[in-house]
Each structure stands twice: as C-alpha cells, then as structure tokens.
Amino acid sequence: MTVKTNSLSAELFLQLYTSVGWEPPGIEQIEKALMNTVATFTAYDHDTPVGMVRLIGDGGMSFYIKDFAVIPAYQSKGAGTLLLNALEDYIKENIAPDWAVSLELISSKEAVGFYQKHGFEERPCDWDGPGMFKMIRGGSYEIQKLQQ
C-alpha cells in the first residue's frame, strides 16, 4: 500500500466518505473544503484508492484531523496507520524543529481504540473538559434541504 499527498479530488473524497456510511455535503462544499485544507492523504492498494484523511489547521499552533475513512473491505489491514503516519510526518516536516503543536480530532465511537493505539489522549481528563461541537447552518439551509 502507498500514500499520496495532496492528490485527493472532490469526486474521490465523495466516494471514500460515503463508503463508510457518512451522509456527504454537496460537491461544491467539498471542493471549497479541499481548497482550504492544509494537506490530504490518500491510501492506494496498487491503483485502487482505499482510504483518506484530511489535515486542517493554522500551520503554527493547531492542527486537526478530519474525514478519516478507510473503505470497509480494507479496514484493519494497516491503511489507517499508514495514513496517520504520513499525516504526522507531514506536520513534523512543516513546522520549525523547536515547535510543539497540537493535533486534535473528534473520534467516531468505533475508532477510539485506533487513536489510543496511536498515542492520542481522551478528553475529558483530570485537567481538561470534553471536546465540544456545534453545527452552524446557512440562512437558507432548511429550505434547500426541503427542495432536494
């Protein structure tokens, strides 16, 4: 298996995203998100794309993992680990050697064990509260959804 950096198209994103059962946004929203992404990583078995992960962040202090998905037939075969290693190597290569930066995410219920194996700490903990989350919807979001 190999990992390609910054080669993920919106169409392939959509394919990999829906393969794990997630409800996707529209293609324009995906294109905008990819345009503003720090880096994408796509895993291939020969020519077959089998997984992806997206790195977003400010390049200085904070990075965030988004849309980590390995297609069901390839899960638990090492693709996720390859992708995560590529993402962490990318950060190390793109920050000053004397910097430390945070790498954060909200895990799916199923992936908690995977992230723990790779050194991520759970929140809340003794000194920190839980991660928090809110969806913000555009002014005509409900109308657009009704029309679809």
Ligand SMILES: CC(C)(COP(=O)(O)OP(=O)(O)OC[C@H]1O[C@@H](n2cnc3c(N)ncnc32)[C@H](O)[C@@H]1OP(=O)(O)O)[C@@H](O)C(=O)NCCC(=O)NCCS
């Ligand atoms: C989570 C995910 C990205 C991991 O990718 P993967 O290719 O399956 O992971 P790997 O094969 O590299 O697994 C590495 C290790 O984690 C373990 N692991 C994998 N998935 C796990 C899970 N759901 N729970 C606990 N451990 C898990 C594997 O057993 C393996 O351990 P080992 O090397 O000791 O055998 C993938 O399973 C996936 O796409 N899941 C569905 C979508 C999802 O939940 N994504 C996370 C969004 S936050």
